[in-house]
């Protein structure tokens with residue numbers, strides 16, 4: 423599956439549009455609906471996770487380990503961060519079985535913080 427391949431080799435948390443644009447040359451029969459439906463299937467089967475950190479643009483992550491995400495409001499990139507696993511463990515002690523976490527942070531990433539003027543429009 424080209425879509426799964428793309429997701430596994432691009433750890434940039436691509437959106438449906440990004441995946442579609444990257445693969446439509448290679449697979450001329452591909453439609454956005456196919457991309458959407460395939461990703462939905464991955465998420466349902468636990469092969470990928472859906473990120474709603476950017477409310478205008480749902481993104482997908484082929485890394486299903488539990489981790490937090492940071493959205494840079496300047497460049498729009500999503501970075502992986504470690505989740506607060508200590509709190510998770512205490513949830514487990516209370517009998518909650520957590521298999522999905524959406525821990526979102528928003529702000530300015532280190533690269534943008536270093537050169538803020540260059541990237542601002």
Ligand SMILES: [Zn+2]
Nearest residue numbers: 494497531534
């Ligand atoms: Zn940034």
Ligand SMILES: [Zn+2]
Nearest residue numbers: 483485491502
């Ligand atoms: Zn991620």
